[in-house]
Amino acid sequence: MIQETLQNYSEVRKGYFGKFGGRFIPELLVPALQQLEDAFEFVQQDLAFNTELDDLLKNYAGRPTPLTKCKNFLADTQLSVYLKREDLLHGGAHKTNQVLAQALLTKHMGKTRVIAETGAGQHGVATAIACALLGLDATIYMGSKDVARQAPNVYRMELMGAKVIPVDNGSGSLKDAINEAMRDWASSFETTHYLLGTAAGPHPFPTLVKAFQKVIGEEAKAQMLEQTGRLPDAVVACVGGGSNAIGIFADFIQDEKVRLIGVEPAGHGLHTQAHGATLLKGEHGILHGSMTYVLQDDDGQIQESHSISAGLDYPAVGPEHAWLYASGRGEYVGVTDAEALQGFKDLSRAEGIIPALEPSHALAYLHTLAKETDKPMNILLNLSGRGDKDLQHVLEEDKKLNPK
Amino acid sequence: MTNRYQKTFEQCKNENRIALVPFVVIGDPDIEISIKIIKQLIDSGADALELGIPFSDPIADGPIIQAATIRALHSGFKISNLEKVFNAIREYNAEIPIGLLMYANLVMHYGMEKFVQDCAKWQVDSILIPDVPAQEAGLITPLTKKHGVQSVFIAPPNATPETLEQVAALSQGYTYLLGRVGITGTHVDVETPLTDVVNKLHEHNAAPLLQGFGISKPEHITQAVITGLDGAICGSAIVNLLAQSLDAGDELTKTLFKLDDFMQSLKKATYK
Ligand SMILES: Cc1ncc(COP(=O)(O)O)c(C=O)c1O
Numbered sequence: 197m198i199q200e201t202l203q204n205y206s207e208v209r210k211g212y213f214g215k216f217g218g219r220f221i222p223e224l225l226v227p228a229l230q231q232l233e234d235a236f237e238f239v240q241q242d243l244a245f246n247t248e249l250d251d252l253l254k255n256y257a258g259r260p261t262p263l264t265k266c267k268n269f270l271a272d273t274q275l276s277v278y279l280k281r282e283d284l285l286h287g288g289a290h291k292t293n294q295v296l297a298q299a300l301l302t303k304h305m306g307k308t309r310v311i312a313e314t315g316a317g318q319h320g321v322a323t324a325i326a327c328a329l330l331g332l333d334a335t336i337y338m339g340s341k342d343v344a345r346q347a348p349n350v351y352r353m354e355l356m357g358a359k360v361i362p363v364d365n366g367s368g369s370l371k372d373a374i375n376e377a378m379r380d381w382a383s384s385f386e387t388t389h390y391l392l393g394t395a396a397g398p399h400p401f402p403t404l405v406k407a408f409q410k411v412i413g414e415e416a417k418a419q420m421l422e423q424t425g426r427l428p429d430a431v432v433a434c435v436g437g438g439s440n441a442i443g444i445f446a447d448f449i450q451d452e453k454v455r456l457i458g459v460e461p462a463g464h465g466l467h468t469q470a471h472g473a474t475l476l477k478g479e480h481g482i483l484h485g486s487m488t489y490v491l492q493d494d495d496g497q498i499q500e501s502h503s504i505s506a507g508l509d510y511p512a513v514g515p516e517h518a519w520l521y522a523s524g525r526g527e528y529v530g531v532t533d534a535e536a537l538q539g540f541k542d543l544s545r546a547e548g549i550i551p552a553l554e555p556s557h558a559l560a561y562l563h564t565l566a567k568e569t570d571k572p573m574n575i576l577l578n579l580s581g582r583g584d585k586d587l588q589h590v591l592e593e594d595k596k597l598n599p600k
Numbered sequence: 601m602t603n604r605y606q607k608t609f610e611q612c613k614n615e616n617r618i619a620l621v622p623f624v625v626i627g628d629p630d631i632e633i634s635i636k637i638i639k640q641l642i643d644s645g646a647d648a649l650e651l652g653i654p655f656s657d658p659i660a661d662g663p664i665i666q667a668a669t670i671r672a673l674h675s676g677f678k679i680s681n682l683e684k685v686f687n688a689i690r691e692y693n694a695e696i697p698i699g700l701l702m703y704a705n706l707v708m709h710y711g712m713e714k715f716v717q718d719c720a721k722w723q724v725d726s727i728l729i730p731d732v733p734a735q736e737a738g739l740i741t742p743l744t745k746k747h748g749v750q751s752v753f754i755a756p757p758n759a760t761p762e763t764l765e766q767v768a769a770l771s772q773g774y775t776y777l778l779g780r781v782g783i784t785g786t787h788v789d790v791e792t793p794l795t796d797v798v799n800k801l802h803e804h805n806a807a808p809l810l811q812g813f814g815i816s817k818p819e820h821i822t823q824a825v826i827t828g829l830d831g832a833i834c835g836s837a838i839v840n841l842l843a844q845s846l847d848a849g850d851e852l853t854k855t856l857f858k859l860d861d862f863m864q865s866l867k868k869a870t871y872k
Pocket of ligand 1: 289315316319393395434435436438439440441507554581
């Protein structure tokens, strides 16, 4: 059955994953996306581009990142947990991988300015890094709610020369920042590249971002084989827009025996309205250029999402995850704010590694997995970022949850 | 089958002028007032209506239309109100072409086919989905063909010749010619020469050309006449006028009076 769906999957129309994906944006932006698609296809075969990117990834960003077997975390269970250490990448999250690639693409297309949206601020920081390095002008749109909860990252971006524009419209979070970036792009595309931060949005972004994030899974696969002699039983990652998850899943999709588990933010609980569990609770729809699952009300108006982690606070999801979910190849689960907070603390205490709140969702899910299994399992988990940016926020959330 | 757009464009030609098409957001500031505003637009000489459906995330719209959308949604606009609105308009005027502008997610959520069927039932003439470009037209055109509703596509100034050819082939009722790049609004006043795009569209026998974006004063309409277009859509300037009048606490009659005044000034400019 899965074999059959995988077959269909590779035959579908360009830019589509099954029936998901596509390019649902104003006609005005079609040429800019076509230009990007052409440039992307060109550089994939281009030796000079790949040499330059590889050099940046290795000698600037710090690839390959290590694979760390946990010594204490869940050591009393059947799980052996291997962390793919994207937290050690320059910038503090996996975002840097594909941002360096898109920044090089920007130069290749002869554009001089970059715009980007950011939620947690990690994509904004990665964009500011790449633009400082490569001499590009950076403007970052960030929801005003996120500007408040991720203050250190705002300062980081500004320090590296990026202009941060707070967005007040709507919920003041990631989706509104994307809206504003798209509006900017509608008049600036001649000179400006929209450096989208996740594997979502109109074609070619989901394909392009995956292409430049799949290095995570390729490295991890080789490292798992080297350290354990076999493939992992499950690959686990948090899902916001879906870039770190697709990055680590990509090289395992054809390995049917490997479970692919995406962890969505369940916020205050899946039974409430306050979550960002798009696949589990959303419906088919179109947002930000892509046919996918979308959180929406009974009228089709987009619902505001909620998550303790700004990076997962998004009411849509990349179309390839929509396909993995609908086809049954991927499993998707929800983890609440409170559980994620506990995951954050558990890993810090057990391993001396402070994770970002986003992958803390994935970490927290392992408790459930440990309870379910009666056999030993090797787990590959994408530790997509480090938690420094979240310290202030966690301190405040802690006070709310445990008032003295 | 009677085609309201054809009749309208013919009439304009006979009167030696181009068509004036106002755009407002349905439900702004609420359903009742919005219906009165639309009736006023008809009385003030609108040749066709372009009506926006409020959507939470209008990526092609600037601050003025965004604000109108928020007013409508805050006043409790629901898609189920549409039937009442169209019944009211059709009762008032059976001849005026009605074009709907609605973002893709709303149409999908309603059910693509059901929506097109209902448009036919409500005597809506055309549907424009701003986030469905020509290359994704397959989502909607088989349905609009099947149910006899016209689907409108956008021709931007930066489109490739291939896209313009596609748009010319696809767009029915009229062709939405983008006067400039960017989002909706009155803030930019750029002069994009449209001649090349217009020639290309004419070459491919496109449906009559209505310029949207960049029409906020009579001079812009004069320019559209000179360029040889078939009409002009004025949106943000009208929506802004309504918003300012509401903000100033005007009585509705005064707001409608101001609206009429502005419409008359635009209408004058439509004559060749
Ligand atoms: C550390 C980290 N992990 C995960 C995410 C979620 O994004 P995605 O689903 O694209 O990986 C973010 C987003 O900001 C992030 O900063």
